[in-house]
Amino acid sequence: MSSSTSVGTDEHPAVVLTGITKRFPGVVANSDVHLTVRRGEVHALCGENGAGKSTLMKILYGMQPPDEGTIEVNGEQVRFRTPSDAIKAGIGMVHQHFMLADNLTVQENVVLGAEALHGIGKKARARIIELSGRTGLNVDPGVLVEQLGVADRQRVEILKVLYRGAKVIILDEPTAVLVPQEVSELFDTVRGMQEQGYTFLFISHKLDEVRAIADSVTVIRRGTTVGSADPKTVSSRQLAEMMVGSELPSPETRESTVTDTVVLDVKGLKLMTPDGSRPILDDVDMVVRSGEVVGIAGVEGNGQTELVETIMGMRKAGSGTITLQDQDITKLGTLARREAGIGYVPEDRHRHGLLLTQPLWYNRILGYQTRKPTSKGIWLDTDGAKKDTERIVADFDVRTPGIDVPAAALSGGNQQKLVVGRELSGDPVLLIASHPTRGVDVGAQALIWDEIKRARAAGLAVLLISADLDELIGLSDTIKVMLRGRLVADADPNTVTPEDLGSAMTGAGATSASVQETGTAHGTAVVEEGEN
């Protein structure tokens, strides 16, 4: 494999994608994408969640065939049917979620599926030791993977693709799971390997990291490549504008509608990992008032998902209280909390929001199976559910041929409009919206923002979790920064910039007067992390 890849002359770029288009039913994931990766460079692919980065990488890695367009590797046009075709052409992928067997050793994990290359014995071991130096992995190949930390596991993943002869390595959001110190170690490894002639495709939406590591940047927005930039000269602001685009509707809400009425009051909320070893939520205090949008900013995996699920009663808090409109709901189940007036737009609508093979009107009942208009006592009111689904379809502009089609047949944006419409039905007092516009089109995004603003003006309390910092700053009346299960800082959405917020999110501390660290205990936590 490696011999054939080294035959290509140096004038040819490592990878060229031309006019790649990929359609899924009802939505175009990639349209006319152009991407050129030169040999030996670190090429960053930037874009928001749902912009089409992962689809593009799946196409390059042979997991999905493109509908149109060509792929060239080392100047030769190729057609990948399976990932093993891509591997043969020298392309390897390190997935965001590790694909390792914990109960096997490093060596076993690496040779698994590639036994034909160097066997499974001494030869394989020698090759692994030779390669692991390049990845910065300093463990014996006989060590069990379960004994390794996250950063070393990632190195094992890189080792796996090197072992299979990869020269071009796709890193899919590699820093999402790493702490800042590990990120800089990873970058050292990448640079070292780059000098040895490896090419990297680095997928990320974290602009600071992109500027730190990449030699060139391609920005992808709403499924298509919108341009390239030189990371040495471009600012994060400019990159963000390219990613977000100028046609993007503004999420900004100007005049404040915040009242004094406390709707949600969370006190001292704690949640431990299932094995009880460390806290996921650590002493969270929070108040959401009527007419107020409280935004939670944070790098993914810092407890936002768990916070929402604990407030929804899907996880059981270790200690602390949750009060909704003077009613203690700490001990109530999810259904009772919904009945008490919580609407919930989950972060993953497929897993938590919809019954995909069921018709739209059947989905209207989910979460409302005990209330009008979808039920009467122990009986379902299917007529009422259908009528109210028609209303949602009309009011929220859900593009569908009818309410009898299965939810899976709609595009992401229309599914999300249905979910938002449902959760704003039944007069909620609190709406919990997790990434409400993730992976939806511009039109749906604008509509969802409008609906949240309208509900807020009508006195709804909103808890908003979003990775889209512009959305967060634009919609929120108060922003809280979450880091390792704690609310570490407050930010004023009127003055804070995404850059300020970004540095607070990574625990680098307040860099602006707009961001105020909260509480002495939390303050020291940030300092401790700074010392790492």
Added chain:
Amino acid sequence: MGHLRGKLLPPALAIVFSLLLCGVALIISGANPLSAFGAMVTQVGKGTTLVDIVNSTGIYYIAALAVAIGFQMNLFNIGVEGQYRVAAVIAAVVGGSIALPPGIHTLVIIIVAALAGAAWAAIPAILKVTRGVNEVISTIMMNGLAIGFSAYLIRRDVFGELRGNNIRTAEIPESGWMPGISFGGSGTMFGFLFVAIALGIGYWVMMNKTRFGFELRASGESSTAASAGGVSAKKMVLLSMLISGAIAGLISLPELLGRDHTFSLNFTAGIGFSGIAIALLGRNHPGGIAFGALLWAFLDKSGLALDNVGVPREIVTIMQGSIVLSVVVAYEVVRRFELASEQRRVGRELGTVGGAA
């Protein structure tokens, strides 16, 4: 149009496929498939075969309903076999030892059987909810226990009595019987069949019209979405297992109340396992299950005729097995095809394919 096609095409394909498969098996073994199948069909008109088929259909129907309730939420109640055995012996013991007016006596036996089945199912249900024990494993174990438990209960020093070469429980007095419909020499249809029909209707109403049915279906479709929608997974596991067990408890009643009036060593075993296959065949739908039960009963009863034409009767088992296997495959193939075509249709009607929305 496509809706009905998606429901009827797979079983039709599966039956045709398994007929072909059995035909090949018959030819290899040196028999004429046409005469074999012909013998099976003409057997229906002979003696009590038709009534036997109908009776057997009712019994299989109840068994498959019991399994289907668990299937609706991806709960694999393999323990139906053990649940109805335990229910049968307890119902027979209780029915044979009490004296009540006609009607009430029968009703008490029915209730006791349902409670006994539910109680036997409650053990794996509680284990699953509190300790996370896989219900497949625990219900299989409970089946083993049920055989030993029922054998113990009919020992002569417990509740059993020796009658000829057979050990059995005390006979249920006539007040506890359920009369059937006699067709003279063609046999007697069990009265309990009407209960089976009522159960089917009740099952349909429960699944389609009640909150409980919604929660059951939602849990089966997506346990994560159901829990976000406020459906308690543990409550649903417990309830569906108990209802499944209660219905399983009724499986032996057509024979117990309409023919045998006692639990003996001649007890008909294996219906619980057939119920699993029939529920799969009928896609948990009350109508589909009725059809599957009828097919199963037909193969069982008219398969007896195969011995007369010199064909091993076991060919029926091959046919039953291949029907279930191919129906599972066919449903999955058709389901994927239908979903993809539905998505294309929606995309086409909205005109979004080809341009970002």
